[in-house]
Amino acid sequence: MLSNIEYAISTRDDLKEILTESIREYFLKEVSDDPELESIIEKFLSEFKSGLSFLIEYPYVDKVYRDSYYTYYASKHSRYQRDCIRISIFNNEINFVDFTDPVKHSKLQDIFLGYFVLRPQRTMIGHSLINPAAFLNKNIKICLHKAESLVLGVKLTAEGFPHSAQDGETISCAETTIWATMQYFGMRYAEYKPVLPSTITKVIERIAVQRLLPSNGLTMDQISFALKQFGFGTRIYSREHFGDEFFEIIDAYIESGIPVLTGLESASGGLGHVVVMIGKKYNAFDYKNLRPKVTIGPRKKYYDISQFNHHYVIQDDNLSPYQVISLDSPGINYDDSDSKNYQIDTIVVPLYSKIYLEAFVAKRLFVQIIKDGSLGFDFKNKSVLRCFLSSSRSFKSHITKLTDMDSEVKSIILLSKMPKFIWVGEVYEQDQYIPFVGKPQGLVILDATENSSTNTDALIFAGYPDRFVTINENKFIILQQKLSNYSYYSNLK
Numbered sequence: 001m002l003s004n005i006e007y008a009i010s011t012r013d014d015l016k017e018i019l020t021e022s023i024r025e026y027f028l029k030e031v032s033d034d035p036e037l038e039s040i041i042e043k044f045l046s047e048f049k050s051g052l053s054f055l056i057e058y059p060y061v062d063k064v065y066r067d068s069y070y071t072y073y074a075s076k077h078s079r080y081q082r083d084c085i086r087i088s089i090f091n092n093e094i095n096f097v098d099f100t101d102p103v104k105h106s107k108l109q110d111i112f113l114g115y116f117v118l119r120p121q122r123t124m125i126g127h128s129l130i131n132p133a134a135f136l137n138k139n140i141k142i143c144l145h146k147a148e149s150l151v152l153g154v155k156l157t158a159e160g161f162p163h164s165a166q167d168g169e170t171i172s173c174a175e176t177t178i179w180a181t182m183q184y185f186g187m188r189y190a191e192y193k194p195v196l197p198s199t200i201t202k203v204i205e206r207i208a209v210q211r212l213l214p215s216n217g218l219t220m221d222q223i224s225f226a227l228k229q230f231g232f233g234t235r236i237y238s239r240e241h242f243g244d245e246f247f248e249i250i251d252a253y254i255e256s257g258i259p260v261l262t263g264l265e266s267a268s269g270g271l272g273h274v275v276v277m278i279g280k281k282y283n284a285f286d287y288k289n290l291r292p293k294v295t296i297g298p299r300k301k302y303y304d305i306s307q308f309n310h311h312y313v314i315q316d317d318n319l320s321p322y323q324v325i326s327l328d329s330p331g332i333n334y335d336d337s338d339s340k341n342y343q344i345d346t347i348v349v350p351l352y353s354k355i356y357l358e359a360f361v362a363k364r365l366f367v368q369i370i371k372d373g374s375l376g377f378d379f380k381n382k383s384v385l386r387c388f389l390s391s392s393r394s395f396k397s398h399i400t401k402l403t404d405m406d407s408e409v410k411s412i413i414l415l416s417k418m419p420k421f422i423w424v425g426e427v428y429e430q431d432q433y434i435p436f437v438g439k440p441q442g443l444v445i446l447d448a449t450e451n452s453s454t455n456t457d458a459l460i461f462a463g464y465p466d467r468f469v470t471i472n473e474n475k476f477i478i479l480q481q482k483l484s485n486y487s488y489y490s491n492l493k
Contacts, residue, residue, distance in 0.1 A: 007152065008056045009094060015054050015087075016041055019118070022085055026058050027120045034122050044116075044125055047320050049136045052113070053090040055151065059083030062117045064127045064179070067196040068170040072213055081120035088151045089113040089134050099152040108151075114158035115149055125165035127179075129158050132322050140313050140322060141436075141492035142279030143257050145187040161259075161278050163321040171197050174218035176317040177261050177276040178226050181350060184259060191352075192231055203229045220263045223274065224348045227261075233353035238346045245360050246344075247327045251306035252359040253349050254280055256389035257491025262314065263346040264330055266338045273342065279313040279492050281324050282435040292382050296371050300381045304363075305433070355389070355421050356451040357458060363387050365458055366425040366444055375456060375476065377427075377442055377464040384428040386440075389448060390491060392418035404485035412468060412481060416461050421448040423458075424489070438488040441465055 010018045019041050024032040031037075062084040073080040091111040098104040116128035129147050132138040146159045162183040166172050171179065178200050186194035201212050203226050218226075224234040239246045253260050260277040285308040292301035311324045316333070323333050331342030357365075366387060370376040399405070399413050427442030443463040450458035459476070462469040463483035469476055 002059060005152075006058050007096075009096070010054045010056065012045075012048055012050050012052045012054070015048075016045055018056060019045075019085075019087070022056055022058060023118065023124070026083075026085065027124075028079065028081060031120055031122055031124065036122075040124065044320050047135045048089075049134065051092070052134060053092065053094045055088040055090070055094065056085060057088070057152075058085045060086035060117065062086070062119070062126060064164070064196060065117070065119050067198050068167065071198040071201070072170045084120065084126060085118040086115055087118070088115045088149065088156075089130060091133065096152075099154050105154050108154060109156055112149075112151075112156040112158055114160050115151075116163075119167065121167060123165055123167045127162060127164040128321065129160045129162055130321055131158060131160045135320075135322060138322055140279055140281045140324065141490065142313050142322070143184060143259055143491075144493045145184050147187055161315060161321075163315045164317060166317045169214045170201075172215045172217040173274045173317050174223055175200050175215060177274050177315075178223060180276055180315055181227065181259050181261060182230055185350070195230065200226055217272075218274075220261075220274075220346045220348055223261055227348065227350045231353065232350040233355060235349045235351060235358060236346060237349065239344060242360065248304060248306045248363065249359045250277070250312075250327060250344070250347060251304075251310075252363065252387050253389070254278075254312060255305070255386065255490070255492070258349060258351070258389065261348040261350070262330070262344055263348075264342040265345040267341045267343065268338065271338045271342075272345075273316075273318070273339070275314040275316045275330070277312055277314050277347075281311040281313060283309045283311060285309040287382070287430055294367060294385055296367060296379075300379075302379075302427075303382060303384045303430075305384060305386045352421055354419075355448045357423060357446065357448045359387070359389070361451075361453045362389075362423040362425075362446055362448075362458075364453065365446060365456075366423075369444055369456060369459055369462065370425075370427065370442070372456070375459065375462060375469055377462075377466070379427050379442060380429055382430060383441075384430060384433040386426040386428065386433070388424055388491070390422055390424055390489070391420060392422050393420075394491065395422060395424060395445075395489065398489045402485060402487055406481075406484070409463075409481050409483070412470065412479065413461065413463075416445075416470060418445070418460055419447055419449045422446060422460065423448050426488070434488070436488055436490060440486055440488070441483070443483055443486055 113134040114130040117126035118124045119126040144159050148157050162180040164176050166176050182195045185192040224236050227234045262275050262277045264273045292303045294302040294304050314323050331340045334340045423446040425444040426440040428440050432439050445461040446458040468479040468481050
């Protein structure tokens with residue numbers, strides 16, 4: 001047994017060799033002699049960009065693996081190890097003096113990009129939190145949370161979305177997506193707490209009719225049940241039920257910054273998998289190749305942003321972090337034909353428990369309000385409609401930061417009474433829809449705690465180029481202010 005922590009510092013070019021040597025030195029022969037060892041490491045490291053530095057530590061106590069170890073592996077006859085290897089990632093050269101000199105700690109924070117863990121198993125890629133900036137060509141916008149790490153005694157904060165490979169025995173793809181989702185919400189919001197694999201198992205045991213260890217995976221219903229027990233008002237959507245609206249629903253929740261647990265099924269129906277969708281990659285698109293799909297009156301149609309050639313970011317426990325897919329080809333990053341032909345079958349959306357207005361209903365209400373003679377506005381034909389969910393707190397914070405918006409206009413929005421969560425609809429002219437910098441001509445805000453799907457009970461505020469519509473003592477009133485200098489808002493970073 002080692003009496004001290006051993007460490008090594010490596011460049012990107014040397015990392016594979018150093019990790020292979022470390023595994024052979026520290027892990028059991030059954031693991032280090034795995035003929036696929038080098039290919040597993042190479043596959044995981046292949047997407048890291050050049051110019052990075054890595055600090056390798058052993059032994060490292062990883063609470064996620066330790067939970068599985070004490071719950072399951074320690075009870076087996078064969079010997080399993082408890083300690084892991086942790087690899088911290090830096091966006092420039094580092095040396096040991098940087099950690100012992102307090103003056104250099106701020107430099108370490110500036111270049112710290114997160115970490116990943118190697119478990120003492122053949123399925124060795126453990127949990128990670130890595131900033132997308134550590135990878136090649138990851139021009140993406142995703143759900144992010146911050147977490148603190150202690151690296152050689154220095155507290156450093158990383159930002160990313162959790163990832164882990166399944167171990168094949170205590171966590172399958174389903175448990176991994178639940179764990180990652182709860183890690184994200186638990187680190188960002190006081191209402192939720194991170195959970196360990198054994199906690200997920202204990203919750204599912206309440207409805208299980210057979211043993212859960214070793215894991216044989218979970219159904220989408222079981223995933224939804226677990227998240228509901230952890231405090232969410234979960235909703236399940238199936239492609240079969242929602243048809244053409246299914247991808248629009250997915251897009252609306254991703255635009256809202258809500259991780260979507262996504263069930264995949266092979267064309268034959270014999271292979272299933274679960275990933276967590278966490279963001280988008282915004283691509284260039286051409287209106288000439290698109291037909292607007294949202295009907296506004298007899299002679300007008302709008303584009304919905306889900307039609308555009310944007311791709312989506314997932315965490316897949318069979319692949320390295322932040323894979324990019326299209327909704328109609330979610331298996332594009334696999335090599336085998338069954339997985340490559342995956343289709344999205346079902347999604348589970350972990351909503352705040354008091355959100356009653358669903359995405360597809362909110363989008364219909366936006367259309368009803370826009371085409372209403374007294375509450376709407378006659379926007380140009382082939383305008384662009386964007387819809388997303390937000391906390392009123394975050395949305396109002398965005399309003400306060402708009403330096404060009406008139407102060408009186410700001411005051412009207414900021415002083416409007418809003419529930420904890422709202423649905424926001426933005427309407428753009430074609431040349432103004434530019435993700436993250438665009439200027440909408442219309443803004444509609446709905447009460448996400450309202451469940452009405454047939455009238456305007458949910459309307460809180462509407463801003464148009466010629467007037468505002470607000471509520472006073474449960475009556476709509478018209479104000480002469482005009483919407484200008486409002487900018488695109490997003491929960492994705």
